[in-house]
Amino acid sequence: MNPYLDQELLALSEQARRFAAARVAPGFLERDKTRVLDRDLMREMGEMGFIAPELPEQVGGLGLGCLAAGVIHEEIARADLSISYINLLASLNGQILAQHGRPEVVGPWLAKLTQGRALLAIALTEPRGGSDAANLRLRVERDGDEYVLNGEKTSISAADQADAAVVFGRTGSVESAAHGVTAVLVPMDLPGISRSRFDCHGQRAIGRGSLFFDNVRVSADHRLGEENKGFVQVMQGFDFSRALIGLQVLAVAQVALEETWDYAAQREAFGKPLTAFQGVSHPLAELATQVEAARLLCLQTLWLKDKHLPHSAQAAMCKWWAPKLAYDVVHQCLLVFGHGGYDRGVMEQRLRDVLGFQIGDGTAQIMKTIIARAKAGRQAVPA
Numbered sequence: 001m002n003p004y005l006d007q008e009l010l011a012l013s014e015q016a017r018r019f020a021a022a023r024v025a026p027g028f029l030e031r032d033k034t035r036v037l038d039r040d041l042m043r044e045m046g047e048m049g050f051i052a053p054e055l056p057e058q059v060g061g062l063g064l065g066c067l068a069a070g071v072i073h074e075e076i077a078r079a080d081l082s083i084s085y086i087n088l089l090a091s092l093n094g095q096i097l098a099q100h101g102r103p104e105v106v107g108p109w110l111a112k113l114t115q116g117r118a119l120l121a122i123a124l125t126e127p128r129g130g131s132d133a134a135n136l137r138l139r140v141e142r143d144g145d146e147y148v149l150n151g152e153k154t155s156i157s158a159a160d161q162a163d164a165a166v167v168f169g170r171t172g173s174v175e176s177a178a179h180g181v182t183a184v185l186v187p188m189d190l191p192g193i194s195r196s197r198f199d200c201h202g203q204r205a206i207g208r209g210s211l212f213f214d215n216v217r218v219s220a221d222h223r224l225g226e227e228n229k230g231f232v233q234v235m236q237g238f239d240f241s242r243a244l245i246g247l248q249v250l251a252v253a254q255v256a257l258e259e260t261w262d263y264a265a266q267r268e269a270f271g272k273p274l275t276a277f278q279g280v281s282h283p284l285a286e287l288a289t290q291v292e293a294a295r296l297l298c299l300q301t302l303w304l305k306d307k308h309l310p311h312s313a314q315a316a317m318c319k320w321w322a323p324k325l326a327y328d329v330v331h332q333c334l335l336v337f338g339h340g341g342y343d344r345g346v347m348e349q350r351l352r353d354v355l356g357f358q359i360g361d362g363t364a365q366i367m368k369t370i371i372a373r374a375k376a377g378r379q380a381v382p383a
């Protein structure tokens with residue numbers, strides 16, 4: 001029983017689990033080597049209605065709630081965290097486009113996004129730093145009915161595989177900070193764009209890299225939200241992705257725990273199953289408790305979002321807690337497997353995959369500052 005999931009959501013979750021076990025899990029280890037997202041698989045996910053189902057039907061979604069997006073997301077992540085990036089990026093960018101874009105411009109992109117025929121990146125971080133996110137340098141200058149982009153975005157997930165990116169840049173002066181930032185939808189095949197790929201520790205099928213903009217001209221109707229209001233308006237979408245990331249990494253932790261309980265129950269040492277030793281079973285029991293609690297927090301956050309209630313502090317709680325917890329869980333599970341856990345394989349890949357989210361989408365320190373501001377007031381918690 002779960003207070004946030006009714007029969008319909010449980011059935012959807014079961015459907016996604018069967019699909020992920022049959023279609024996503026088999027390529028998990030191989031994609032880490034090839035470092036390529038499987039576009040056929042992405043289209044299949046779109047055909048199943050698994051990509052951004054929370055978007056309204058008129059823009060290609062199914063009009064289901066954010067909880068529906070969450071339960072699908074965790075089942076895909078259970079099988080391969082990198083593949084579940086397709087869901088994460090589509091839900092984050094889909095919401096931004098649907099809420100802030102001109103229908104005639106974003107409509108075709110939203111259709112392709114939900115059908116699994118387009119992948120969109122989100123480009124905020126710059127070489128000078130990501131935590132101080134409003135302090136952007138990439139220039140976005142108006143020239144007639146176009147914007148001209150110059151600068152670099154770095155550490156962008158799917159940088160070299162994305163078909164378009166939501167790019168945040170500076171239209172105002174540097175001193176204007178968050179109030180001089182504008183968001184623009186930029187197709188990646190425009191002249192003047194080049195890209196690079198990093199050699200990442202984990203999440204290798206999705207990958208990260210830099211985007212370079214050299215006098216890139218984008219039609220002004222591709223702006224998302226108002227000019228100079230990109231940070232304030234468009235960044236609100238991140239509360240959604242933070243709850244989704246929580247479910248994403250906890251799904252990896254959950255499957256690692258399930259496999260570890262099974263292994264520890266059948267593996268013997270000193271004439272007994274490993275589970276007979278409290279040194280093995282109690283840490284797993286403690287972590288299982290925390291995973292259950294953290295998952296409830298993530299589901300509650302999505303429930304609050306579906307009810308249009310404030311949830312920024314809860315989203316930040318999901319984002320700092322779940323990735324740290326998931327890392328601790330997979331680490332502990334790996335140790336229970338003994339020397340076998342240290343081999344290249346499923347468990348060590350999971351450890352590499354979940355670690356990235358202790359940094360990506362904002363670090364634990366920044367999340368705790370968001371929570372502190374919500375509790376004590378912004379004046380009491382200056383940057």
Ligand SMILES: Cc1cc2nc3c(=O)[nH]c(=O)nc-3n(C[C@H](O)[C@H](O)[C@H](O)COP(=O)(O)OP(=O)(O)OC[C@H]3O[C@@H](n4cnc5c(N)ncnc54)[C@H](O)[C@@H]3O)c2cc1C
Nearest residue numbers: 122123124125129130131155156157356359360361363365
């Ligand atoms: C797997 C992964 C995926 C990513 N995907 C994307 C993406 O798709 N798009 C995108 O735009 N970016 C992405 N990023 C970048 C990510 O958002 C940034 O790395 C992150 O915001 C931190 O910025 P930074 O790395 O520049 O660290 P810095 O901002 O330089 O911070 C360095 C350290 O100092 C700490 N710190 C900084 N300021 C404070 C403070 N005020 N108080 C306390 N501690 C502080 C930070 O917590 C951190 O530990 C991704 C990163 C990773 C690892």
